[in-house]
Amino acid sequence: xxxxxxxxxxxxxxxxxxxxxxxxxxxxxxxxxxxxxxxxxxxxxxxxxxxxxxxxxxxxxxxxxxxxxxxxxxxxxxxxxxxxxxxxxxxxxxxxxxxxxxxxxxxxxxxxxxxxxxxxxxxxxxxxxxxxxxxxxxxxxxxxxxxxxxxxxxxxxxxxxxxxxxxxxxxxxxxxxxxxxxxxxxxxxxxxxxxxxxxxxxxxxxxxxxxxxxxxxxxxxxxxxxxxxxxxxxxxxxxxxxxxxxxxxxxxxxxxxxxxxxxxxxxxxxxxxxxxxxxxxxxxxxxxxxxxxxxxxxxxxxxxxxxxxxxxxxxxxxxxxxxxxxxxxxxxxxxxxxxxxxxxxxxxxxxxxxxxxxxxxxxxxxxxxxxxxxxxxxxxxxxxxxxxxxxxxxxxxxxxxxxxxxxxxxxxxxxxxxxxxxxxxxxxxxxxxxxxxxxxxxxxxxxxxxxxxxxxxxxxxxxxxxxxxxxxxxxxxxxxxxxxxxxxxxxxxxxxxxxxxxxxxxxxxxxxxxxxxxxxxxxxxxxxxxxxxxxxxxxxxxxxxxxxxxxxxxxxxxxxxxxxxxxxxxxxxxxxxxxxxxxxxxxxxxxxxxxxxxxxxxxxxxxxxxxxxxxxxxxxxxxxxxxxxxxxxxxxxxxxxxxxxxxxxxxxxxxxxxxxxxxxxxxxxxxxxxxxxxxxxxxxxxxxxxxxxxxxxxxxxxxxxxxxxxxxxxxxxxxxxxxxxxxxxxxxxxxxxxxxxxxxxxxxxx
Amino acid sequence: xxxxxxxxxxxxxxxxxxxxxxxxxxxxxxxxxxxxxxxxxxxxxxxxxxxxxxxxxxxxxxxxxxxxxxxxxxxxxxxxxxxxxxxxxxxxxxxxxxxxxxxxxxxxxxxxxxxxxxxxxxxxxxxxxxxxxxxxxxxxxxxxxxxxxxxxxxxxxxxxxxxxxxxxxxxxxxxxxxxxxxxxxxxxxxxxxxxxxxxxxxxxxxxxxxxxxxxxxxxxxxxxxxxxxxx
Numbered sequence: 001x002x003x004x005x006x007x008x009x010x011x012x013x014x015x016x017x018x019x020x021x022x023x024x025x026x027x028x029x030x031x032x033x034x035x036x037x038x039x040x041x042x043x044x045x046x047x048x049x050x051x052x053x054x055x056x057x058x059x060x061x062x063x064x065x066x067x068x069x070x071x072x073x074x075x076x077x078x079x080x081x082x083x084x085x086x087x088x089x090x091x092x093x094x095x096x097x098x099x100x101x102x103x104x105x106x107x108x109x110x111x112x113x114x115x116x117x118x119x120x121x122x123x124x125x126x127x128x129x130x131x132x133x134x135x136x137x138x139x140x141x142x143x144x145x146x147x148x149x150x151x152x153x154x155x156x157x158x159x160x161x162x163x164x165x166x167x168x169x170x171x172x173x174x175x176x177x178x179x180x181x182x183x184x185x186x187x188x189x190x191x192x193x194x195x196x197x198x199x200x201x202x203x204x205x206x207x208x209x210x211x212x213x214x215x216x217x218x219x220x221x222x223x224x225x226x227x228x229x230x231x232x233x234x235x236x237x238x239x240x241x242x243x244x245x246x247x248x249x250x251x252x253x254x255x256x257x258x259x260x261x262x263x264x265x266x267x268x269x270x271x272x273x274x275x276x277x278x279x280x281x282x283x284x285x286x287x288x289x290x291x292x293x294x295x296x297x298x299x300x301x302x303x304x305x306x307x308x309x310x311x312x313x314x315x316x317x318x319x320x321x322x323x324x325x326x327x328x329x330x331x332x333x334x335x336x337x338x339x340x341x342x343x344x345x346x347x348x349x350x351x352x353x354x355x356x357x358x359x360x361x362x363x364x365x366x367x368x369x370x371x372x373x374x375x376x377x378x379x380x381x382x383x384x385x386x387x388x389x390x391x392x393x394x395x396x397x398x399x400x401x402x403x404x405x406x407x408x409x410x411x412x413x414x415x416x417x418x419x420x421x422x423x424x425x426x427x428x429x430x431x432x433x434x435x436x437x438x439x440x441x442x443x444x445x446x447x448x449x450x451x452x453x454x455x456x457x458x459x460x461x462x463x464x465x466x467x468x469x470x471x472x473x474x475x476x477x478x479x480x481x482x483x484x485x486x487x488x489x490x491x492x493x494x495x496x497x498x499x500x501x502x503x504x505x506x507x508x509x510x511x512x513x514x515x516x517x518x519x520x521x522x523x524x525x526x527x528x529x530x531x532x533x534x535x536x537x538x539x540x541x542x543x544x545x546x547x548x549x550x551x552x553x554x555x556x557x558x559x560x561x562x563x564x565x566x567x568x569x570x571x572x573x574x575x576x577x578x579x580x581x582x583x584x585x586x587x588x589x590x591x592x593x594x595x596x597x598x599x600x601x602x603x604x605x606x607x608x609x610x611x612x613x614x615x616x617x618x619x620x621x622x623x624x625x626x627x628x629x630x631x632x633x634x635x636x637x638x639x640x641x642x643x644x645x646x647x648x649x650x651x652x653x654x655x656x657x658x659x660x661x662x663x664x665x666x667x668x669x670x671x672x673x674x675x676x677x678x679x680x681x682x683x684x685x686x687x688x689x690x691x692x693x694x695x696x697x698x699x700x701x702x703x704x705x706x707x708x709x710x711x712x713x714x715x716x717x718x719x720x721x722x723x724x725x726x727x728x729x730x731x732x733x734x735x736x737x738x739x740x741x742x743x744x745x746x747x748x749x750x
Numbered sequence: 751x752x753x754x755x756x757x758x759x760x761x762x763x764x765x766x767x768x769x770x771x772x773x774x775x776x777x778x779x780x781x782x783x784x785x786x787x788x789x790x791x792x793x794x795x796x797x798x799x800x801x802x803x804x805x806x807x808x809x810x811x812x813x814x815x816x817x818x819x820x821x822x823x824x825x826x827x828x829x830x831x832x833x834x835x836x837x838x839x840x841x842x843x844x845x846x847x848x849x850x851x852x853x854x855x856x857x858x859x860x861x862x863x864x865x866x867x868x869x870x871x872x873x874x875x876x877x878x879x880x881x882x883x884x885x886x887x888x889x890x891x892x893x894x895x896x897x898x899x900x901x902x903x904x905x906x907x908x909x910x911x912x913x914x915x916x917x918x919x920x921x922x923x924x925x926x927x928x929x930x931x932x933x934x935x936x937x938x939x940x941x942x943x944x945x946x947x948x949x950x951x952x953x954x955x956x957x958x959x960x961x962x963x964x965x966x967x968x969x970x971x972x973x974x975x976x977x978x979x980x981x
Contacts, residue, residue: 153860157891158801160762244760244804336759426862426891428956429799431766436963446961448769561961 006030010037016373023367031305031353031361035368038271038309039278042537045372048503049535052513055520058529072531073115073193074493074555076452081190083117086125086183086458086497086553088536092238093151093180097144101151102241104182106313109161110267113250114316116194116257117186120430121445122156124166124182125458125497125551129175131413132745137175142746144178151241152182153424158243159250163425164433164443165456167551170413171463171596176541181497181534183458183553187447194257196266197319198280198288198345203263204325205277205290205343208332209249209315212273213298215239217309226502226538245314245337252335253316259331261324268315274308274368276317278351281365288365289352290343304353304360319345379513380506388467391603393589398671402642402726405598407737409639409675410646412597416741417650438651440566441483441635442556453561455489457554461638462547464606467591469511469548471606473518475679478614479637480554481526485618486633486682488564488625489556494523496533496552501545503537511548512537519550525611526618528554563626569652570631572713574685575692576656578641579620580678580705581613587668587676593638594675607679613703614680620702621682629691629698636681642674642719642727644683649717650735658710658719670721685712751978753779754792756822756838758813763799763836763955770955771796775971782818789821793978794831797822797838799891799953809852809894810840819845831875831974832947836892839939839949848942848949849907850899856932860893864963865930867915867938867952868922874941875977876948877914879969885922886915886966888952890930895951897933897940907940915939915950 007017010033020028020036028036042048058072073081089104105122112119126148129141145168156163161184198205215238256262264284266276273295281288292307302310320328325341332339346352351368353361399405409415422437434453435444442457459480465472481491496519501508523530539546558564582588589595590604624630632652636644649656665673686692692708699706717734719727755767764781771779782789789795802813813819819841826832826847834842842848855861864887869880880886899907907913916936919928929936931951939950954967 157860157862157893158760158762158804160800242804244801244806247762247801248759423863424860426860428862428889428891428953428962429762429766431769431956431959431962434961 007033007037010034011041012037016040019373023371024363029361031308032363034305034309035274035361035363038274039368040372044271044275046535047372047374048377048537050374051376052516055516056530057524058531072493072495073188074531075190076447076557077450079189080447080450081188082185082454082555083112083115083188084183084185084495084553084555085111085532086181086495086551087534088497088499089180089182090178090499090536090539093148093178094176096238097147098151099238099240101148101180102155103239103313104180105152105155106241106243106246107269108182108184109159109246110269112184112186113253114194114196114265114267115188116192117188118254119161119184119186119250120432121185121456122161122163122182123456123458123553124152124163125460126166126168127174127179127462127549128170130170130172141175146746148178148180149421149424155241155243157426159247160429162427162429162433164427164445165437165458167458168418168421171547173462173544173547175543177539177546179499179539179549181551183495185456194262194265196280197264197284198286199263199284199319200321201286201345201347202322203345204320204322204341205288205345206318206320206325206328207295207338207340207342208318209337210242210245210312211296211298211338212307212310213312214302214306214310215312217306217311226540228542239311239313241313248335248337249314249316252332252337256328256331259328261321261328262318263321264319266317268317270311272309272311278365278368280317280319281351282369285349287346287348287350287352288343289346289354291354291356293356294340294342296338296340304355308353377503377509378506379510381510382507388603389605393586393595393604394669394672396595396599396601398669399598402670402674403729405594405675406642406646406727406729408597409593409643410734410738411741412593413742413745415593415639415643417739418742419739420742420746434561435487435564435566441486442489444487444558444561444564446561451560453558453564455484455487455556455558457483458551459483460549460551462549463591463596463602465515465549466547466602467604467606469514470518471609473515473550474522474609474611475606476550476552477519477522477526478609478611478679479635480552481528482618482635482682484554484556485621486565486635489558490622491526491528491554491556493555494528494530494552496530496550498533498535499539499546499549499551500537501540508545515548515550522611526615565625565630565633567634567648567651568632569648569654569656569685569712572654574631574687574712576658576709576711577684577686577692577695578707578709579617579682579684579699581610581617581680582678583610584608584678587665587672588640588678589672589676592640592675592677594640594671607677609679616702617680617682617704620699620704624684624695624698629686629695630684631687632685634683636683637677640675640677646717646734646738648683649731650738653731654712655714655716655731656710656712657714660709660719660721662722664707670726673721674727751777751793752791753777753794753796754782754789755779755796755798756782756784756818758784758802758816760802760804761798761800763953766955767796767798767835770958770971774958775975777975784816784818786818787821789818789825792825794833794974795822795825797834797841799836799838802837802841809837810844813841814845823847826947829944829946833876834949835953835955836951839951840894842947842949847947848940849903850897852894853896853898854894855896861930862889862891863930864889865952866918866920866928868918870913870916871911874914874945876941876970876973879973879976883922885918886969887964888954888957888967890952892951895933896931897937899934904935910943912941913937914941914948
């Protein structure tokens with residue numbers, strides 16, 4: 001038997017090792033052991049998350065039909081479909097932010113075009129520790145932030161896929177463990193979706209793209225442990241990205257697929273050749289035999305172990321009809337890419353790896369993919385939950401000056417304009433971006449040769465999930481859907497990235513389970529199924545765990561891309577209306593940015609959510625946009641109503657005057673009215689009194705409250721409560737604070 | 751009349767240029783593969799934006815040696831029309847078809863945003879449909895777009911009115927904040943001595959339809975199409 005150290009080092013436990021021996025009926029070779037270790041890691045095998053993920057209806061159904069493909073497909077019309085998926089690259093980005101983030105983008109793009117879809121958009125959801133101040137921690141966080149953004153920009157800009165939307169949130173809990181979730185979206189002709197199956201015994205196994213190097217070996221295993229002081233030594237586990245190669249790979253793959261000679265194709269992501277060969281073989285119920293000596297290599301003296309486990313980027317595996325190898329290879333070669341036959345499909349169900357004539361691994365393909373043990377881990381509610389939830393946010397002291405609070409919130413990096421980030425991304429290439437970053441609550445892309453458009457948004461609030469993971473999970477979905485609705489799109493489907501701490505700790509697993517239950521509940525209620533996603537565990541450092549942070553990527557469809565809406569206030573005299581279906585005893589002050597920033601408290605119940613009321617609100621807003629009633633629409637979220645109004649004013653470069661009444665807001669204190677984050681609220685503007693009446697009627701029909709708040713105009717934002725102006729600031733001041741905050745922080749000498 | 755859009759490996763605005771010519775301007779257009787050695791039959795050639803050959807060495811440095819570029823140089827030498835957008839402009843400078851160079855932006859970061867341009871000379875094949883002093887709202891998207899040249903070149907460019915567009919603010923003023931990359935004299939686009947070669951950093955193909963936020967870029971395409979029709 002191999003020394004137990006060897007398999008433990010690779011992340012396998014004693015029982016798992018015994019299972020491998022039982023499957024093979026002998027000791028595994030070192031190559032086989034490495035292959036099992038990566039395929040049975042949480043990252044590839046979902047050994048801890050699978051039982052919980054089956055709470056998602058579509059996942060359950062797809063799993064039972066054996067139809068878990070690389071990314072979900074949503075039909076746009078009879079001819080076209082939208083493919084989208086999100087994936088984390090947290091651990092690599094923690095140790096090597098530039099390459100970690102860049103390869104995150106590259107990996108998710110390959111998931112899209114490997115289905116035969118042309119990638120049309122990138123999005124991302126990022127989390128960092130606090131970046132303000134002179135501490136070493138803050139300096140490190142700024143370094144991670146700057147280089148993650150740089151890595152995303154480098155890859156996305158070069159590959160020619162626009163980065164159209166995203167979010168960046170800063171919180172102490174992400175110190176040393178940033179989250180980098182990359183989402184990609186593509187368009188595919190529905191009858192030309194490529195499958196990741198090794199069909200047809202005798203068909204050729206074609207290796208395509210970059211040569212294989214020693215980078216990224218055991219990357220998937222690295223993703224499946226906590227970060228620690230020795231994580232820096234894992235830098236060799238981080239892959240290097242080459243977006244130029246990826247661009248060639250996109251064009252060549254789409255052109256090669258058009259020949260009709262490729263029966264199956266899969267990208268080589270986590271676990272590289274091992275994963276792509278075993279998964280394609282297992283899905284088709286076939287086997288694959290390859291010779292590692294035929295694999296193009298970047299360096300001499302690579303062992304079969306290294307070749308099978310390398311996570312070198314920008315590589316694909318294609319199953320090509322026998323006899324058509326040269327024709328397909330010629331397409332890739334035209335683009336200057338490697339395209340080499342390294343083996344063939346067999347009927348014995350085995351993944352056989354040879355080094356010349358010598359067999360170095362021979363395992364049932366299915367044992368790698370389907371026989372990964374799954375664990376039902378213990379879940380226990382953490383003790384902190386009862387404590388934080390018992391806090392009544394209304395007991396927090398009222399601030400003396402609401403103007404000052406509003407400016408501090410607008411300067412808070414989580415709320416402030418992300419222009420410093422988004423300007424580094426090419427958001428317009430492919431000339432389909434109709435709503436650019438910062439213009440609306442979601443990005444809008446037109447879809448060429450149709451009247452339709454799609455809206456895209458990624459959203460998640462870790463603080464809410466920390467306070468109540470079940471409600472937090474629901475809010476993440478509801479808010480992402482609301483954002484898509486605010487630009488005029490019907491929410492249709494979700495991809496998610498589930499970022500959590502160590503699931504082997506019962507409290508960590510409880511958080512995971514509750515969040516997933518929340519997401520499953522909300523997505524079913526809103527009719528937006530989870531069609532793809534990714535789980536990232538072990539997001540913790542010796543200093544603690546991250547907040548449970550699901551990020552929801554929402555896809556919306558606009559049947560007519562011209563019926564859309566943006567955030568900015570438009571014209572003087574436009575009438576402001578708050579559409580609302582909220583019902584929260586503290587006005588959503590619990591878990592708010594206000595409470596965190598001003599009172600240094602992350603406590604209370606998160607805002608409550610009534611999913612049925614939320615549905616009515618969304619239906620109302622959508623109808624109003626389609627009827628052409630709205631001049632602007634903006635979701636009320638982080639920072640509450642005052643921040644929401646400020647953002648509309650800044651975007652429009654025009655002020656507003658609002659007259660609020662305590663009685664309309666359940667007589668809550670001003671802090672809760674201005675800064676509470678009660679859900680299910682959208683601030684809209686209309687042009688005329690006639691439109692106002694129509695909107696009020698529409699709201700009534702939908703069972704939604706509609707408050708007249710005031711009107712657009714002037715160069716100041718003035719908000720009165722029962723006649724007393726508590727907020728009165730020049731739009732110029734708001735804009736300067738909001739627009740320059742991150743730029744100032746990032747240019748300060750550390 | 752026939753337009754050609756060159757496809758280098760790593761070009762990524764080739765399709766945008768192609769679509770705008772075919773679907774918006776409705777003129778005949780074809781792709782030209784970088785290994786092609788003849789560009790006969792094309793009246794105007796577009797070198798599109800992107801990252802040709804990955805631009806790992808220096809923007810445009812490798813593309814100038816690609817087989818098609820020899821033919822493109824001949825095409826220009828014969829007085830035919832050639833426009834380089836963004837990376838295409840960089841390639842034109844690298845290959846000596848236009849003077850000066852494009853270096854790393856002031857601020858060192860990639861910048862993607864709408865900017866304002868002032869048409870400095872409307873008496874050219876590329877701007878004849880615009881008015882002198884007209885302000886165009888067109889986006890930029892580049893990391894290396896800061897135009898630099900020596901004093902003599904600048905004097906020559908200015909004297910012979912070869913600076914076609916410059917960065918300005920919404921009112922047409924040359925304020926420091928209106929120069930997005932630190933280009934000398936706010937230069938955004940220049941022509942060669944005979945005005946048949948034009949290079950610019952901004953992307954007119956991204957601003958040729960109202961739905962994209964601006965249709966101001968059309969005027970440049972309309973100008974060259976008019977030139978070709980009347981020529």
